Amino acid sequence: MLYYAACKAAETVVYLSRKIRIGIVGAGFIAAAHYDCAKTVYGSDFEITGVTDIISQKAASFAAERGINHFGNFTEMLAKVDAVDICTPPYAHADNILEAANAGKGIMCEKPLLGYAPDKKDWDDFNGMETSKELMLDVISKKTNAVYDAVKKNNTVFTYFENFVYTPQVQKEAEIVKKTGAQILRMTGEEAHKGNHAAYSNQWKFAGGGSLISTGSHPLGAIIYLKRVEGMARYGKPIRPESVSARIHTLTKCKGYDDKGFLRCDYHDVEDYGWAHVVFEDGTVGDIIAGATVLGGINDYVDVFAANHRTRININPVTLMETYNPKGAQFDDIYINCSITTNEGWLKIGMDENWLFGYKAEMQDAIECLEDNKRQPISGIELAADTIMAIYSGYLSSERLGQEVKIEKIGG
Numbered sequence: 299m300l301y302y303a304a305c306k307a308a309e310t311v312v313y314l315s316r317k318i319r320i321g322i323v324g325a326g327f328i329a330a331a332h333y334d335c336a337k338t339v340y341g342s343d344f345e346i347t348g349v350t351d352i353i354s355q356k357a358a359s360f361a362a363e364r365g366i367n368h369f370g371n372f373t374e375m376l377a378k379v380d381a382v383d384i385c386t387p388p389y390a391h392a393d394n395i396l397e398a399a400n401a402g403k404g405i406m407c408e409k410p411l412l413g414y415a416p417d418k419k420d421w422d423d424f425n426g427m428e429t430s431k432e433l434m435l436d437v438i439s440k441k442t443n444a445v446y447d448a449v450k451k452n453n454t455v456f457t458y459f460e461n462f463v464y465t466p467q468v469q470k471e472a473e474i475v476k477k478t479g480a481q482i483l484r485m486t487g488e489e490a491h492k493g494n495h496a497a498y499s500n501q502w503k504f505a506g507g508g509s510l511i512s513t514g515s516h517p518l519g520a521i522i523y524l525k526r527v528e529g530m531a532r533y534g535k536p537i538r539p540e541s542v543s544a545r546i547h548t549l550t551k552c553k554g555y556d557d558k559g560f561l562r563c564d565y566h567d568v569e570d571y572g573w574a575h576v577v578f579e580d581g582t583v584g585d586i587i588a589g590a591t592v593l594g595g596i597n598d599y600v601d602v603f604a605a606n607h608r609t610r611i612n613i614n615p616v617t618l619m620e621t622y623n624p625k626g627a628q629f630d631d632i633y634i635n636c637s638i639t640t641n642e643g644w645l646k647i648g649m650d651e652n653w654l655f656g657y658k659a660e661m662q663d664a665i666e667c668l669e670d671n672k673r674q675p676i677s678g679i680e681l682a683a684d685t686i687m688a689i690y691s692g693y694l695s696s697e698r699l700g701q702e703v704k705i706e707k708i709g710g
């Protein structure tokens with residue numbers, strides 16, 4: 299981050315460089331990955347100053363393991379940093395974004411932008427599946443507008459950590475779309491696995507929903523991003539999502555579900571399968587699948603069907619390296635692949651997943667933007683807002699058994 303000191307005597311302006319200080323909120327799974335990725339960022343002068351967590355012991359041990367500070371709460375940390383890295387569950391994102399933006403700080407925010415949670419006084423009896431989705435969409439619209447306005451009003455450098463966007467594969471497709479002036483007619487995308495690792499994610503009040511928001515936000519983010527890229531290249535303005543039809547189901551609660559112990563199935567009030575059909579402003583479409591009932595590792599892809607080309611983007615699994623292991627025990631201390639449940643037989647090895655999944659690139663982009671303060675990240679508040687509005691419009695559609703719902707365009 300640059301700031302200047304006027305040297306009045308010499309009547310010159312001297313630019314001094316100052317280390318960017320970043321504070322992490324939420325000392326869990328993704329915070330650890332962010333910290334590792336920050337270590338790989340090049341060409342910028344910055345530090346991870348410290349961390350805070352609602353469970354102070356978690357912040358303390360995260361900090362001690364990495365030799366950084368831990369802070370008692372978010373407000374205390376905010377005063378000591380230039381930017382915050384929001385790694386909490388979705389229910390907590392909006393308040394931290396508003397506080398940081400209004401304090402003039404930079405923001406990195408994990409997906410999704412935010413989530414619906416009731417007032418704290420109503421938490422005990424809350425059931426997300428049984429709550430009106432019209433009410434939820436109304437609240438999400440107000441919150442998204444508030445967050446969007448705060449970020450814009452304060453000229454906040456806001457990076458939306460949608461890692462699909464930052465994968466080398468999606469970036470390569472973005473280059474093809476831009477350089478060939480491609481028109482994307484339809485896309486199909488998916489993220490699915492055997493169930494989210496995070497304990498909180500089986501409850502709507504923390505996660506803001508189930509598969510549709512938790513895993514569906516990834517392929518949705520990617521397809522909305524690619525249509526933005528197409529729009530900028532062809533018309534100088536993004537092509538945005540216009541409407542959505544969606545369904546959600548909790549398959550592990552179906553009649554006679556046969557639990558063999560491989561899939562997570564302790565869902566309190568969220569779905570473990572979601573499907574959404576998005577229609578864009580230009581009449582083209584994208585279909586996404588989101589799920590937590592898939593074995594064989596995390597299932598991440600985006601297929602692009604354009605008028606001038608066709609791309610299959612494999613994010614995971616990929617076949618950079620395949621190994622046959624006849625006996626599991628041999629590989630007990632060898633990392634195989636994200637969410638895989640066996641280390642026997644033919645194995646698709648996950649290579650440098652922080653790179654492959656786009657985690658390193660999103661951190662690089664966020665920190666470069668904080669430093670140079672002139673350009674905005676490739677994944678910003680606009681993408682975050684369109685994605686969350688598509689998701690909650692999708693929840694309303696599902697409540698109406700798949701009826702099409704118009705998506706409000708935040709920011710006009």
Ligand SMILES: NC(=O)c1ccc[n+]([C@@H]2O[C@H](COP(=O)([O-])OP(=O)(O)OC[C@H]3O[C@@H](n4cnc5c(N)ncnc54)[C@H](O)[C@@H]3O)[C@@H](O)[C@H]2O)c1
Pocket residue numbers: 323324325326327328329350351352353356385386387388390408409410459460461496497498512
């Ligand atoms: N991009 C990806 O691939 C990816 C993967 C996993 C998680 N995520 C996202 O990262 C975020 C966190 O997920 P996670 O898997 O790291 O969860 P986690 O449960 O491992 O960690 C969350 C941490 O936040 C803390 N926390 C909860 N409420 C808080 C509050 N109000 N204030 C401060 N700390 C609070 C918890 O104590 C916990 O330590 C979510 O938004 C999730 O969607 C993204």
